[in-house]
Amino acid sequence: MLVRFNDRRSFPVFGAPRAFPMSTLRRELDRLFGDLERAPALAQSFTPAVSFDDTGAALTLRAELPGLTEKEIDINVTASTLTVKAARKAEAPEGYTAHRRERQSFSFAQSYELPARVDPEKVQASLKQGVLTLTLPKVAEVQPKKVTVTATA
Amino acid sequence: MDKQAQEKTRPARELTPNVDIFENDSELLVVADVPGLDPNEIGVHVDLPEFRIEAKIQGSPDRPVVYTRTFRVDERIDPERVKAEYKDGVLRVHLAKSAAFRPRRVEVQTS
Numbered sequence: 001m002l003v004r005f006n007d008r009r010s011f012p013v014f015g016a017p018r019a020f021p022m023s024t025l026r027r028e029l030d031r032l033f034g035d036l037e038r039a040p041a042l043a044q045s046f047t048p049a050v051s052f053d054d055t056g057a058a059l060t061l062r063a064e065l066p067g068l069t070e071k072e073i074d075i076n077v078t079a080s081t082l083t084v085k086a087a088r089k090a091e092a093p094e095g096y097t098a099h100r101r102e103r104q105s106f107s108f109a110q111s112y113e114l115p116a117r118v119d120p121e122k123v124q125a126s127l128k129q130g131v132l133t134l135t136l137p138k139v140a141e142v143q144p145k146k147v148t149v150t151a152t153a
Numbered sequence: 154m155d156k157q158a159q160e161k162t163r164p165a166r167e168l169t170p171n172v173d174i175f176e177n178d179s180e181l182l183v184v185a186d187v188p189g190l191d192p193n194e195i196g197v198h199v200d201l202p203e204f205r206i207e208a209k210i211q212g213s214p215d216r217p218v219v220y221t222r223t224f225r226v227d228e229r230i231d232p233e234r235v236k237a238e239y240k241d242g243v244l245r246v247h248l249a250k251s252a253a254f255r256p257r258r259v260e261v262q263t264s
Contacts, residue, residue, distance in 0.1 A: 008227050064242070065188065065242070066187070066241065067186065067241075090173070096175035096182060098170060102171035103171045113185065129241065130189060130243065
């Protein structure tokens with residue numbers, strides 16, 4: 001019989017007794033979760049908390065980016081799109097041993113299709129204690145207008 | 154019913170900040186991600202054997218957000234010599250070890 005070398009299920013193992021199905025299942029599950037824990041993709045999927053609001057006259061974005069300085073944040077705006085890029089490298093201080101590492105490195109890049117046209121020239125961004133606040137004023141044509149009702153006799 | 158199962162009402166939304174804990178010969182260093190706080194609103198409490206970080210911010214208008222994290226530390230920490238700094242939304246707490254628990258190099262005498 002000819003078997004594919006990488007097909008572990010049918011590759012004959014000489015001498016070894018056939019494993020019980022349950023122990024095989026358990027081993028496969030351990031392997032699966034072991035792979036997940038080691039997967040770098042899992043660590044990179046961390047995304048900062050972002051909230052987007054429409055205040056009427058402007059769109060506002062608030063993102064929590066602790067540990068970042070203004071130089072590490074890149075923002076690009078057009079009349080209808082917004083792209084925010086930020087990256088953080090979790091580093092250990094020199095000469096210390098780590099007991100717990102929960103603060104992750106992240107590389108965050110997010111593009112948004114804006115629900116209203118904005119004026120890219122008037123966009124303001126500020127970073128205060130790790131919180132990025134963006135204010136994107138809408139173009140005059142889409143600003144809400146109050147209509148006064150006039151009573152006619 | 155046991156105590157654990159009792160439901161608790163919370164006046165605020167409680168968040169658990171992510172922390173890194175480092176140690177060297179002279180201190181423990183706790184680094185926590187707590188963005189958007191007023192430095193005056195951050196409380197760092199050392200009440201051996203407990204060490205607690207607590208901070209409150211006005212999240213949504215109707216419900217404040219509270220960051221809390223508690224750790225157990227032992228008598229190797231000198232509660233009088235705890236320093237904390239807050240920059241770019243990151244809190245760093247330095248917990249100095251008591252002098253008696255710091256490693257000291259002993260010279261071997263030759264006679």
